[in-house]
Structure formats: C-alpha cells, structure tokens
Amino acid sequence: MTHPSIFERHPAFRAARGPERQRQGLNDIRAVLPPAETKAAAVVFAALQDERLIPHAMRVLDEMPLDTQQLVFTRSQAFR
Numbered sequence: 001m002t003h004p005s006i007f008e009r010h011p012a013f014r015a016a017r018g019p020e021r022q023r024q025g026l027n028d029i030r031a032v033l034p035p036a037e038t039k040a041a042a043v044v045f046a047a048l049q050d051e052r053l054i055p056h057a058m059r060v061l062d063e064m065p066l067d068t069q070q071l072v073f074t075r076s077q078a079f080r
Helices: 021-032 039-047 049-062 066-076
Strands: none
Touching: 021 039, 021 049, 021 066, 039 049, 049 066
8 A cells, every 4th residue: 555655754765954954853863764765765865865766755755654754753853
C-alpha cells in the first residue's frame, strides 16, 4: 500500500527554501537515520553533494517503513 509522502512537508524538500537550507534539512535527516537504513543514508549523503539528487532521496526515504519515516521526520525536526 502506498501512502502520501511524509517528507513532502520536510524543509529539506521545499525548493523555495534554497539549496543551502535544503542541505541543512537533508543533513538533519541523515543524522537521525537508523543504522539499518544504509541505502537511504547513502542516497541522502549523495543528495547533500548534488542537489539534483534530492527528488531521488525523497523517493528512497518514502520506501522506508512508515513507522521509520515518522521517527526520522520527527527526530530531524528537533534540530529546528
């Protein structure tokens, strides 16, 4: 079952915030990813280096289990 993206509301994926703010948001996500989410960590790290990969990073984050997504979203917001 697919679900709406939790990460659409995350500052890292709001293009209007500008590239630097998006990178800050991605770094917040990267910092709280569970160790088991190695693919997501690698893709988010790559998106930190190349903003063209940000849409791919959101798709990969959306592939994580819903409870993991919610945990990552909530914890990454604590930095703000």
